[in-house]
Amino acid sequence: MIDRDSHVTEDELHAYIDGELPADRQEAVSNWLTTHADDAELIAAWRAQAEAIRARYGAVASEPVPERLKLEKLIESSRRGSRSWAAVAAAAAVAAFVFGGATGWVARGASAAAPNSFERFTAEALDAYKLYVVEVRHPVEVPGDERAHMTQWLSKRVGYPLRVPELQSIGLKLVGGRLLPGPTGEAAAFYMYEGSSGERFTIYCARTTSPETALRYRGEARSAAFYWVDNNVAYVVSGPADRDRLQKVTETIYEQMEKDSGRKS
Amino acid sequence: MAGFRQNVEATIPALRRYARALTRDSDAADDLVQDTLVRALRSEHLFHGGDVRSWLYTILTNLNRNRLRSLARRPTLSPIEDNDAPDMAGPEAGGRDIERALATLVEDQRNALLLVVLEGLSYREVAEVQGVPIGTVMSRLARARVQIKAYLDGERPTLRRVK
Numbered sequence: 515m516i517d518r519d520s521h522v523t524e525d526e527l528h529a530y531i532d533g534e535l536p537a538d539r540q541e542a543v544s545n546w547l548t549t550h551a552d553d554a555e556l557i558a559a560w561r562a563q564a565e566a567i568r569a570r571y572g573a574v575a576s577e578p579v580p581e582r583l584k585l586e587k588l589i590e591s592s593r594r595g596s597r598s599w600a601a602v603a604a605a606a607a608v609a610a611f612v613f614g615g616a617t618g619w620v621a622r623g624a625s626a627a628a629p630n631s632f633e634r635f636t637a638e639a640l641d642a643y644k645l646y647v648v649e650v651r652h653p654v655e656v657p658g659d660e661r662a663h664m665t666q667w668l669s670k671r672v673g674y675p676l677r678v679p680e681l682q683s684i685g686l687k688l689v690g691g692r693l694l695p696g697p698t699g700e701a702a703a704f705y706m707y708e709g710s711s712g713e714r715f716t717i718y719c720a721r722t723t724s725p726e727t728a729l730r731y732r733g734e735a736r737s738a739a740f741y742w743v744d745n746n747v748a749y750v751v752s753g754p755a756d757r758d759r760l761q762k763v764t765e766t767i768y769e770q771m772e773k774d775s776g777r778k779s
Numbered sequence: 780m781a782g783f784r785q786n787v788e789a790t791i792p793a794l795r796r797y798a799r800a801l802t803r804d805s806d807a808a809d810d811l812v813q814d815t816l817v818r819a820l821r822s823e824h825l826f827h828g829g830d831v832r833s834w835l836y837t838i839l840t841n842l843n844r845n846r847l848r849s850l851a852r853r854p855t856l857s858p859i860e861d862n863d864a865p866d867m868a869g870p871e872a873g874g875r876d877i878e879r880a881l882a883t884l885v886e887d888q889r890n891a892l893l894l895v896v897l898e899g900l901s902y903r904e905v906a907e908v909q910g911v912p913i914g915t916v917m918s919r920l921a922r923a924r925v926q927i928k929a930y931l932d933g934e935r936p937t938l939r940r941v942k
Contacts, residue, residue, distance in 0.1 A: 525921070528917060528920055528924070529902075529917075532895055532902070532920075534902050559924075559928050560924050560928075563877065563880075563896070563924060563928070564896040566874070566876075566877035567877055567893070567896050567897050568896070569874065570800070570877050571796055571897055572796065572897070574792075574795050574796040574799045574800075575792040575795065575796040576792070577795070579795070580809060582809070582813060583795070583809060583812055583813055583816065585788045585791070588816055588817060589820060630810055630813060630814075723846065723849045723850055724849070725842070725845045725846075725849065
């Protein structure tokens with residue numbers, strides 16, 4: 515009699531349907547349910563919930579795994595080019611060295627990988643770079659001598675306050691900027707700078723939902739890009755395929771952006 | 780660590796299922812899985828035994844938390860209910876109802892419920908994934924079930940706002 519009537523707790527009801535109930539309580543709970551209709555009803559409702567959840571999503575596990583999630587693919591794509599796992603780690607170490615002042619940078623970068631976002635953003639940015647950098651007469655929509663107007667206009671269009679870095683110290687003059695469609699359909703801001711020998715660098719930035727990342731490099735035959743995400747904005751600095759020079763430029767830009775966001779927070 | 784990659788590989792379908800239920804969006808779900816796998820591979824050398832599956836669920840759960848945080852910071856996003864409101868009473872309501880009910884849960888409760896009910900993890904494993912005591916997992920589970928029942932019983936969430 516004691517067994518049959520011993521009180522059953524709500525925790526035990528959950529454990530019962532989740533298969534977590536110790537064997538020696540199984541019978542007590544079963545008996546309890548025959549005499550407690552309200553609890554039996556609860557159990558039925560919870561089971562129905564579980565059924566509905568499994569009916570809704572269970573089949574996903576039987577779908578063929580898409581190409582991009584195949585392990586060998588992920589391993590291979592990480593090895594291709596200069597970005598092996600070791601290279602990524604090395605890049606993080608370089609970033610730590612270069613951006614030593616930015617606290618938490620490496621920790622954030624190491625924990626947040628977003629290859630899709632990286633690929634999408636750098637592809638867009640490099641396309642824009644290649645398209646506009648050859649333009650002699652109309653490389654930009656707003657010329658660099660209207661910096662204040664350009665900053666205001668682009669900030670309004672992208673929906674967050676932009677900062678247009680000052681790169682005179684490394685010999686680059688602002689050519690100007692333009693508005694572009696971003697990889698996610700939102701507006702992207704695009705600025706161009708020019709050096710004394712005519713070489714051009716561009717900054718492409720747009721909002722992203724990707725987590726913050728460490729500096730990542732993407733090199734192509736004639737152009738290259740550095741990418742990072744900070745505070746929900748993805749930045750891509752593109753330029754000629756000279757990694758050291760590009761990194762120097764990126765470092766200068768990053769420092770100014772970081773100083774600015776540091777001031778705000 | 781010879782079996783490591785095989786274990787990771789074997790878990791991919793389940794990770795996709797969990798991610799789909801968390802995000803309710805197949806692209807976002809696969810992005811999440813991809814990020815999880817990239818991170819797992821990168822941290823392979825940091826993995827010292829233990830259950831690979833739980834570890835992957837932990838990574839995915841944490842990445843999803845980051846994702847939700849950055850979504851929340853976006854001012855342009857309108858609430859889920861507004862987007863979903865129009866096709867409320869369709870014949871497919873069964874699946875959609877549970878989907879909406881899950882969406883009303885607090886994140887930790889939703890994670891706990893899905894890990895137990897959909898992924899078949901034990902309370903102990905969920906406690907490990909969420910980094911909390913088993914008692915906390917159980918109370919999350921209990922609250923999730925109460926909330927879903929209230930939502931489904933109430934049918935119209937706008938008329939019956941349940942605790």
